[in-house]
Amino acid sequence: MSSPAAPAAPTPPADAPPGATPHTCPQCAAPLDADPRFAVWCPRCEWNLVPEHDAATDPTTPAAPATPRERAVAARTEQLYQDLAAGRTASAGRRDWLAAAAVASLVHLVTTALFGWALWLLVTGSTPLRCLGAAALAVVVLLRPRIGRVPRGESVLTRSQAPALYGLADRVAAELGARPVGVIRVDRSFNAGLAVVGLRRHSVLTLGLPLWEALDEQQRIALLGHELAHQVNGDHRRGLWLNAAIGALAHWYDLARPRRHAHWAGFRLLFHVAGLISNAVLHSLAWLLMRTLFLLDRLTARAGHQAEYHADTLAAQAASTEAARGMLKALLLDGAAGTLVSRVRAGHQSRPRTTRRGAADAQPASPASQASKAPQASPADTLWDRLRDHLAGVPPLERERLLRRSARDRAAVDSTHPPTHLRLALLAQRPPLPAAVTTSPAESAAIATELAPHRLRIARSLLAP
Structure with a gap:
């Protein structure tokens, strides 16, 4: 293209x-x-x-949120940054966490009570009541808290498949006082994340390969440090009790949202009236569930943002302050990375392809011309090199625009992360830290070899129509 x-x-x-x-x-x-x-x-x-x-x-x-709620979110976000920059830690976060734990306990109590009521009807009720108990038990199964499971499949790297990558992650975890990672998987996102799943609370580290390829060696260590720091940075939202309650509420809301009902011939008026009544009840229930989710978000936002700032500090401790800041700046290049991938995909799809008939009618090339033609690498083979070159060539003026845009969109950030420009500013205000974990050229080459099959697979998926 x-x-x-x-x-x-x-x-x-x-x-x-x-x-x-x-x-x-x-x-x-x-x-x-x-x-x-x-x-x-x-x-x-x-x-x-x-x-x-x-x-x-x-x-x-100047950036101004459109609603009072967005203005309040922006004000709280700025206030937390000012408090942390000044070295203040207010007790409001602890009070909010206790209130959030109480709300989560109420959610689990409702699920437990419904389960107990369903069992009681199944054991002691008459036939109609047992049918009602079976229905209630089915609802409990649908509304149960989800705790996740250990992923499987081609995206997962086992310790035997990637000993060098696991070894680096283990050294970073040891530096931060965190547990060794349980499972590492790679995907096609320009992101990374750590989840704790299952009753045994296995840690699952997900590395977005486009982001990984865009970072240098120390920035990759900073990325590992930030994600593994979530095990020790005091983020209560990742705990089993609160996280399961939030997941259950979200699932309840999805089931309670009003939906359109089909009208059977001959019963159109009856079903219309019944649909209006059920939708009114479901709408009220969905509104209550959404307000509860907003309440939990409000109660945990300060502690969650503070935990993210702390994770940035721990990432700087592992990889150096300079590497941690470079990693955060790279997160702003998501759009530039997507543009490059779209451009390569469009160019790959627009390449002329010789049909079987055309290939049969074509004149055979001479041995000399065949020998002179050097094999050309496919777009999937060269995607990562082109991506690194493209992101390295982003001019300072565009990087400044993205940083200022982060500041303007401060009220639109998600509830789990503070704005990137504030995270960079807080790291800049603290004493610079040297790197505690580094990699040798041999270790870096071994990690690249371990990721090679996934690099090709994910490149092909990104370029697929």
């Missing part, structure tokens, strides 16, 4: 400041440094900082 055309130069509006030209900002007339691969924006006034929203909002207006 050919390279994308350069974006059109901005046209100065009628009320543009004096001196504005197609090569200057249409709002403040500052010179624009355009890169044909990325959005054109103005670092001085932040014109076109968020291109997809630029036509609908005033980009010079």
